[in-house]
Amino acid sequence: MSTAAAAHDDHHHHAPTGLKRWLFSTNHKDIGTLYLWFSFIMFLVGGLLAMVIRTELLEPGMQFVDPEFFNQMTTVHGLAMVFGAVMPGFVGFANWMIPLMIGAPDMALPRMNNWSFWILPFAFLILLSSVFMSAFGAGHPSAPNFGWTFYAPLSTEYGPASTDLFILSVHMMGISSIMGAINVIVTVFNLRAPGMTLMKMPLFVWTWLITAFLLIAVMPVLAGAVTMMLTDRHFGTSFFSAAGGGDPVLFQHVFWFFGHPEVYIMILPAFGIVSSIIPTFARKQLFGYASMVYATASIALLSFVVWAHHMFTVGMPLAGTLFFMYMTMLISVPTGVKVFNWVATMWRGSMTFELPMKWAIAFVILFTCGGLSGLMLAITPVDFQYHDTYFVVAHFHYVLVTGAVFSMFAAAYYWLPKWSGVMPNKLLGELHFWSSLLSVNLLFFPMHFVGLAGMPRRYADYALQFADYNFWISIGGFWFGLSQLFFLAVCLLCAMKKGEKAAARPWDGAEGLEWEVPSPAPFHTFETPPVVK
Amino acid sequence: MSHDSLEHRNKRTLRKLLIWALAMFGFAFAMVPFYDVICDITGLNGKTSSTASTEGPARTVEDRTVTVEFITQRGQGVNGDFMSATRRVKVHPGEITLVNFYASNPKTSEIVTQSIPSVTPGEAARYLHKTQCFCFDQQTLGAGERKEMPMIFYLDPELPEHITTLTLSYTIFDVTDRVAANNDTVMNNNTVAK
Ligand code: HEM
Ligand SMILES: [Cu+2]
Numbered sequence: 001m002s003t004a005a006a007a008h009d010d011h012h013h014h015a016p017t018g019l020k021r022w023l024f025s026t027n028h029k030d031i032g033t034l035y036l037w038f039s040f041i042m043f044l045v046g047g048l049l050a051m052v053i054r055t056e057l058l059e060p061g062m063q064f065v066d067p068e069f070f071n072q073m074t075t076v077h078g079l080a081m082v083f084g085a086v087m088p089g090f091v092g093f094a095n096w097m098i099p100l101m102i103g104a105p106d107m108a109l110p111r112m113n114n115w116s117f118w119i120l121p122f123a124f125l126i127l128l129s130s131v132f133m134s135a136f137g138a139g140h141p142s143a144p145n146f147g148w149t150f151y152a153p154l155s156t157e158y159g160p161a162s163t164d165l166f167i168l169s170v171h172m173m174g175i176s177s178i179m180g181a182i183n184v185i186v187t188v189f190n191l192r193a194p195g196m197t198l199m200k201m202p203l204f205v206w207t208w209l210i211t212a213f214l215l216i217a218v219m220p221v222l223a224g225a226v227t228m229m230l231t232d233r234h235f236g237t238s239f240f241s242a243a244g245g246g247d248p249v250l251f252q253h254v255f256w257f258f259g260h261p262e263v264y265i266m267i268l269p270a271f272g273i274v275s276s277i278i279p280t281f282a283r284k285q286l287f288g289y290a291s292m293v294y295a296t297a298s299i300a301l302l303s304f305v306v307w308a309h310h311m312f313t314v315g316m317p318l319a320g321t322l323f324f325m326y327m328t329m330l331i332s333v334p335t336g337v338k339v340f341n342w343v344a345t346m347w348r349g350s351m352t353f354e355l356p357m358k359w360a361i362a363f364v365i366l367f368t369c370g371g372l373s374g375l376m377l378a379i380t381p382v383d384f385q386y387h388d389t390y391f392v393v394a395h396f397h398y399v400l401v402t403g404a405v406f407s408m409f410a411a412a413y414y415w416l417p418k419w420s421g422v423m424p425n426k427l428l429g430e431l432h433f434w435s436s437l438l439s440v441n442l443l444f445f446p447m448h449f450v451g452l453a454g455m456p457r458r459y460a461d462y463a464l465q466f467a468d469y470n471f472w473i474s475i476g477g478f479w480f481g482l483s484q485l486f487f488l489a490v491c492l493l494c495a496m497k498k499g500e501k502a503a504a505r506p507w508d509g510a511e512g513l514e515w516e517v518p519s520p521a522p523f524h525t526f527e528t529p530p531v532v533k
Numbered sequence: 534m535s536h537d538s539l540e541h542r543n544k545r546t547l548r549k550l551l552i553w554a555l556a557m558f559g560f561a562f563a564m565v566p567f568y569d570v571i572c573d574i575t576g577l578n579g580k581t582s583s584t585a586s587t588e589g590p591a592r593t594v595e596d597r598t599v600t601v602e603f604i605t606q607r608g609q610g611v612n613g614d615f616m617s618a619t620r621r622v623k624v625h626p627g628e629i630t631l632v633n634f635y636a637s638n639p640k641t642s643e644i645v646t647q648s649i650p651s652v653t654p655g656e657a658a659r660y661l662h663k664t665q666c667f668c669f670d671q672q673t674l675g676a677g678e679r680k681e682m683p684m685i686f687y688l689d690p691e692l693p694e695h696i697t698t699l700t701l702s703y704t705i706f707d708v709t710d711r712v713a714a715n716n717d718t719v720m721n722n723n724t725v726a727k
Contacts, residue, residue, distance in 0.1 A: 108543045157609055178554050186546045190539060220554045224561020236714050239565060242649045243608060243706030247578050250568050254561055315655055317575050 023118070026110035028095045029521060031117050033419070035092030036412075038120060040491065042084030043405075045128070047481050049077040054477035056460055060467050069134065070460035071145040076131050078148025079166075082266070083173045084124055086400065089408050090269040091116075091180045094208050096419065098184060100514040100521065101202045103193025103530045108186040116179035123172035130162035147458060149259065152240035152251035156232045163233065167226045174219045181215035184208055193513070195532035199293070202512055203286065206293050207272030210300045214261045214268070217304075222258040225251065249314050256307035264303045266400060268296060270367075270407030271338055274360045276512070277414050278342050281357035282349025283509040288341040295334035302331045312383045321380045328378035332371060339368055354507065355429045359410030362437055363403060370398025373448065388458075391451025397444045409436075409487065417502030420494035421520030428493070432486035439483055442476030576658040579651040581701075585669060586662040590687045593627035599688055600698040603632065608706035611646070613637040613674070615705045626688040634667060634682045636705060638674035645712045646672050648703045657699040660689035671708060 016024060025031055052073045056064050065073070095113065099106055107113050130143040142160035144150070155163055188201070188209045201209075228239040228251075238244025240251045271292075279286045286292065308316060308324040316324075342364050351357070373395040377383050386392060409432075416424045446469045451457075455466045462470060493499055505515040513532070517525045572578045601624060603617040618633040638644050648668040652658040663669075667682035674680055 109547065153609075182547060182550045182554075185550060186543050189546055190542050216550055216554050217557055220557035221561040224558050228562075228565075236711065242704060243647055243708055244711060247568070247572075247580075249578055250565065253568060254564055257561075257564070315579065315653065316577065317656055320575070320577070 024114065026106075026114050027523060028099050028107045028110070028113065029419075029523065031107075031113050032092050032094075032096030034117050035088050035095060035120075038117070039085050039089035039092055039408075040488075042080050042088070042124065044484065044488075046077050046080035046085055047484065049073045049080065049131075050477065051481055053077065054474040057462070057470050058474040059471070060462055060464055062461060065460070067460040068142060068145060069140075071147075071458065072131065072134055072143040074458055075144045075147050075150075076127065079127065079144070080124070081400075082148060082262075083170075084120075086266045086404050086408075087173075087177060088120060090208075090211070090266070090404075091177070093204075093269065093273070093408070093411055093415075094180075094184055097415065097514060098187060098205055098208060099191070100418075100517065100525060101205050101512055102188065102191065102196050103513050103526045103532065104187060104191035105524065105527050105529075107183050108191050109183050112179050113183055116176045116183065119172050119176040123169045123176065126165050126172070127169040130165050133162075149255060150229070151255070152229065152232070152248045156229055156240055159229075159233065164230070167230050170226045171223060174223045177215050178219050181212035181219075184212040185216075188212075193526065193529040193532055199290070200532060202272075203275035203289070203292055203296075204269070204272035207268040207275075207296050210296050211265050211268045214265050214300055214303070218258040218261045218265075221254065222262075225254045225258065228254070249311075252311045252314060253307070256310045257304075259310065260307040261300075261303045263396075263399070264299060266404045267367075268300070270363070270404050271296065273407045273411045273414075274342060274363055275338075277356045277360040277410055278345050278364075280414075280507050280509040280511070281354060281360075282346045282351050284345055284349040286341070287344035287347075288337070291337055292341055295337045298334045299331060302327060302334070306331060309378055309383070312380050313387050325378055325380045329375065332375055332378075335371055339364060339371075354413075355424065355426070355433060356410045356414035356507075358433050359406050359413065362433075363406045363410060366398055366402030366406065366440075370395055370400075370403055373398065386451060388456055389451040390447040390455045390457055393457050394444050394447035394451055397447070401444065402440055409433075412487075412491070414507070415514075416490075416494050417506040418514060418517075418519050418521055420497060421502055422494055422497050422499035423502050423506060424490045425493050425499055428486050428490045432483060432490060435483035435486065436480060439476050439479035443473055443480050444476070446473050446476075576652070576655040579653055579655040579658045581650045581652055581658050581661050581663065583669060585664055585666070589664075590627035590629065590662075590690060592690055593625050594690050595625055597626055598623050599626060599692065599696065601630075601686075601688070602698065602700045603634075604700060604702040605634070606702065606704045608704050610707040611705050613639050614679070615648075615703075624688060626690045626692050629664070629685060629687045631683055631685045634684060634703070635679060636672065636674060636682060637679040638676065641676050643673060643675050643709075644707050645709045646674060646705050647708045648672070648705045651702045651704075653700045653702070654696065657692065657696050660692040660696075661699070661701065662687055662689060668703065671712065 022030060022034060025034070050073075052065060053070065056062075056070055095107065098104070127144075130141075133141050134143040141162060143162050144155075144160065144166045146154035146159060146163075150166070188205060192201070228237070231237040232239055232241055232246075238246040240246050240248050242248060275286055275292060306324055306328045308320065309328045312321055312324070353361075373391065377386055377392065377395055413424050413429060450462075450466045450469045450473075453466070455462050502519040504518050506519065513526075513530060514521075516530065572580060600621055602621045603619070605615045605617055607613075607615050614635060614637040616635055618635070622630055622632065624630050636646065650666070650668050652661055663684060663686045665683060665685040667684060672680065672682060
């Protein structure tokens with residue numbers, strides 16, 4: 001009996017419908033779809049919170065919310081975007097595409113897969129309930145208000161009661177991501193079709209494999225950090241409390257030991273996506289496949305030894321700051337290799353500019369901008385000036401929004417035909433792209449300037465000289481937020497199967513196993529593994 | 534390949550990865566003692582030794598003068614005064630100096646306080662020796678009490694040349710509840726023992 005058919009015996013005999021289909025699903029495609037919708041909903045929720053921030057900052061002075069509520073908005077916006085939108089979004093793509101790309105019938109541990117997803121909505125219900133209570137509840141008890149980085153002692157001695165909800169919710173998100181990561185690794189190691197050697201795997205699979213290892217290495221450290229917070233708050237320990245002999249700076253070390261690899265967790269899968277899309281529309285092989293794999297691996301390894309670039313200003317010995325500065329700069333070498341390879345792939349290709357390619361090219365250019373501002377921040381003395389200003393906000397929104405999020409838009413337009421069987425609506429897609437592209441730059445580019453001029457982040461107000469820039473930043477924000485409604489429409493149309501029928505290989509330059517199955521991909525695929533030459 | 538073998542392989546990989554995740558959870562806690570060791574070696578967090586130095590200075594370097602500044606801060610829940618008699622002193626390395634600190638408790642009940650020192654630049658922490666300090670022990674302040682708390686220190690003659698000014702900061706914390714909680718557990722344990 002063949003491996004794949006055996007593993008999937010139990011799927012043949014039932015196909016539940018309605019709510020049960022989604023609740024009990026162990027099918028990688030269903031779970032992928034759940035993850036993707038969840039991620040998109042969190043993107044909209046997190047976006048709404050950001051609109052509150054930008055409304056308050058539209059004009060100097062206090063207009064709409066009080067500073068306490070403002071702090072809760074920045075905190076929960078960050079948490080919802082990082083843990084709710086970006087990470088689950090990539091897990092959704094992994095679920096849908098990894099089995100299709102390596103010729104596996106499903107993920108290796110389908111029941112665990114169901115768990116990893118269904119923990120998430122509850123984790124976010126818990127977290128968002130605190131925002132709801134803060135906005136509408138009696139006495140307006142504070143939601144978490146210490147920033148997404150939840151530095152001690154803000155989150156320990158000074159944390160509101162809802163901090164405990166936050167801790168529970170982070171634990172649940174962590175368990176979910178660890179299970180998701182384990183599933184990816186087991187699938188890639190054990191379920192590849194015959195002939196699919198590691199060095200033949202599409203880059204999206206490679207980058208996800210490495211991401212999964214990063215997740216297993218650092219999500220437990222995050223769990224450790226919140227556990228220490230919990231015992232500091234309630235069980236008399238003093239890991240982070242100076243009064244009891246602990247040290248709040250230790251918190252920052254533990255957090256960023258997780259936090260920096262975490263930012264790569266949010267970008268490596270994006271590298272994989274772009275590396276799949278660019279060759280398709282340049283109609284050329286990816287330039288430097290092997291160097292892409294090695295670059296990804298070295299980025300992942302280096303990401304463990306740069307964490308203190310987030311804390312140059314806490315006071316470190318000179319040798320320490322120099323070490324972290326050089327290591328951080330070193331990361332831009334493999335990152336540069338990647339950008340070079342993408343450009344080299346496009347060089348003299350027969351390029352066409354369908355929607356996925358437009359997003360991918362925007363990614364390459366704008367992500368590189370974000371990388372460059374990162375390089376500026378890596379210079380210790382410069383960072384003393386820029387740390388905790390809007391310059392940092394500009395940096396990480398370029399790498400995360402025009403980087404990670406744009407790559408997910410690219411991926412969605414690229415694979416929607418495979419998922420739904422219909423082509424995404426072209427007109428709406430073009431509107432979505434151009435409207436997002438212009439607004440996102442209006443939103444984030446001026447943040448560089450106000451940051452360099454000294455506007456600090458995480459304040460509900462600002463000095464008068466920043467008023468004009470902030471006005472336009474807010475306009476960019478509202479515009480970008482509204483532009484996402486085009487994408488909502490695109491997704492709904494595809495979900496309702498309204499649109500031009502998609503061929504099995506809707507993009508003529510596309511290569512890879514996922515295009516060998518019909519569009520929409522049937523519920524079960526590759527039950528007998530394909531043979532890869 | 535048989536059915537069993539794939540399931541077996543999956544389980545084996547799963548088990549390995551779970552162990553790894555657990556180990557990394559442990560690693561987070563291992564960072565705590567590791568951090569303390571690094572701090573001791575490098576002075577990363579500017580903590581001075583929490584015990585009195587028993588040896589006196591080897592010599593005094595008369596031709597070198599270093600400024601030592603004092604900063605005091607009150608932690609959460611402390612609302613009395615906490616200050617040093619002087620803001621800064623100029624000393625020669627090796628010279629033994631006394632500085633008085635004052636703390637007061639305006640509350641109507643006794644409080645237990647703990648002061649935590651920190652030196653900037655951190656690398657100077659190792660060269661600041663105290664022969665007496667109120668920070669070595671918890672200090673009890675009666676209701677309405679104002680207390681004089683002496684601190685005696687000298688700078689190590691080996692203090693690196695480029696350090697001309699160093700700042701010693703103290704933060705005072707109210708640890709009354711913490712101490713009460715610890716006593717409770719001690720008492721409970723005793724009761725159990727009986
Ligand atoms: C060339 C590569 C990069 C370099 C050299 C770099 C460098 C830095 C530095 C030095 C900081 C600290 C700034 C400060 O707080 O003063 C920072 C912050 C940040 N970076 Fe990057 N970065 C790079 C790429 C990325 C990528 C790819 C991501 C995520 C996709 C990312 C996400 C972030 C985030 C989220 C923060 C802010 C964290 C916070 O304080 O809230 N960076 N980066
Ligand atoms: Cu970083």
